[in-house]
Amino acid sequence: MKSLSRAGQVALRRAVRTPLRSQTSANGVIARAPVAVVRTSGTSHAARSFHSSMTFKGIMPESENPAPPQSEDSEKPTVPTDITTSEFHERADEYLEELLGELEAKQEESPDYDVEYSAGVMHVKILSRGHEYVLNKQPPNKQIWWSSPVSGPKRFDWVVLGEGLHQKEGGGAGDWIYLRDGTSLTDLVRQELGVALGKDDSAPI
Structure with missing residues (x-):
């Protein structure tokens, strides 16, 4: 230079x-x-x-390798167990009649409970709380519908829990399950109505 x-x-x-x-x-x-x-x-x-007024925006770390969406729990049932209409009536009637028996026993112990059951429709009132529940059979869908002032409306399908590839067909315990989130009707009945029911341990006929 x-x-x-x-x-x-x-x-x-x-x-x-x-x-x-x-x-x-x-x-x-x-x-x-x-x-x-x-x-x-x-x-x-x-x-x-x-x-320079020009700026350059690089690739953010989170955009290079986005985390894969989390899969739902594989143990959660996603489809109902295939049963005939006659099997549905048998399962649903047995369930509702057992529930009716437990609620009537509650009613005898306390005037706080008011229970009515007719033609597959059950009305349950808990007077001290001002709560009214409705359970009813839906044969076209093979479901039991539940209406609650606490947990809202839900539709339950009959599911044999534990039935999988490594178990023989029909194995496991049956229960009425809300397939959107895996909620058990038996659990809701215990939590909101104060009635404990046993889950059916037999497979569909």
Whole structure:
């Protein structure tokens, strides 16, 4: 690189002594621009720093390898056990009649319970809470429908729990299950009506 002339060297030394160069705009506002010193082959050169308004957005770590969606619990039933209409009536009637017996026993112990059951429809009132529940058979869907002021409406299918590839067909215990979240009707009856029912340990006929 060629050496600077004497006049250039003088100007360079002045620039180094004055790191900020001031300029006065038309409206009288003083603006200062930073001056950087660049050394090349033992010679210092003043260079004004530049700022780019363009920014570059890189790939965020979470977008490189997005986490796979979490799969639902494989143990949760997702389909009802295949039963005939006559099997449905047998299972549903047996369940509702057992529930009726337990609720009538509760009714005898406490006037807080009011129970009515007719033509596959059961009304249960818990007077002290002001709660009324309805359970009814739905033969076209092979379901028992549940209406609760606490847990809301749900539709339960007959499912043989534990029936899988490594078990013989028909193995496991049967229960009425809400397939959207795996809720057991037997568990809801115990929690909200205060009645404990045994789960059917026999497979569909």
